[in-house]
Amino acid sequence: xxxxxxxxxxxxxxxxxxxxxxxxxxxxxxxxxxxxxxxxxxxxxxxxxxxxxxxxxxxxxxxxxxxxxxxxxxxxxxxxxxxxxxxxxxxxxxxxxxxxxxxxxxxxxxxxxxx
Amino acid sequence: xxxxxxxxxxxxxxxxxxxxxxxxxxxxxxxxxxxxxxxxxxxxxxxxxxxxxxxxxxxxxxxxxxxxxxxxxxxxxxxxxxxxxxxxxxxxxxxxxxxxxxxxxxxxxxxx
Numbered sequence: 731x732x733x734x735x736x737x738x739x740x741x742x743x744x745x746x747x748x749x750x751x752x753x754x755x756x757x758x759x760x761x762x763x764x765x766x767x768x769x770x771x772x773x774x775x776x777x778x779x780x781x782x783x784x785x786x787x788x789x790x791x792x793x794x795x796x797x798x799x800x801x802x803x804x805x806x807x808x809x810x811x812x813x814x815x816x817x818x819x820x821x822x823x824x825x826x827x828x829x830x831x832x833x834x835x836x837x838x839x840x841x842x843x844x845x
Numbered sequence: 846x847x848x849x850x851x852x853x854x855x856x857x858x859x860x861x862x863x864x865x866x867x868x869x870x871x872x873x874x875x876x877x878x879x880x881x882x883x884x885x886x887x888x889x890x891x892x893x894x895x896x897x898x899x900x901x902x903x904x905x906x907x908x909x910x911x912x913x914x915x916x917x918x919x920x921x922x923x924x925x926x927x928x929x930x931x932x933x934x935x936x937x938x939x940x941x942x943x944x945x946x947x948x949x950x951x952x953x954x955x956x957x
Contacts, residue, residue, distance in 0.1 A: 832875070833878065
């Protein structure tokens, strides 16, 4: 148990569906992240939020839409995905980066399959 | 951007053996972490080690920031150590976003 919880753990969706991934952290952190892990590739950063504000978008297609209503919750809204978007999506949190200690803790991930 | 290279890519050990995993990075970093990814995809924090040496049970890690590498030592390996080990760095001057750049990982299999 890392203090970061993701739901659902598994998701199968069609290319015309709309779904959302949820992440919640119980660590009192102020920064939250979405990473994508595709088969045979290293983890790739998608989005960074600090104090609910998006501070990084790593050229992610608009079919992925993040939302951070408060420092404890992070969502990833999905629509009109492609089969190549099938991957493990991991959420992480850390203390606010300018504070110096930025150890990140990860959730269990959502394994997404687009059919 | 910064490059993170891990070696070896794959490693097979007999239970009880020792091993060393290496992480090289191409530029200065603010922070460095080692993770173990279990078969269910969960990333387990092993070390937060931007510099120096730390030990936790059978595992230890050393980062030499000036020479841009980190080592993870596993002693007396057990079958439960199997999985993928990732090194991840926060590039220096990345705007303090806290973002991590991951290496490709080392896949470890420990045989009984």
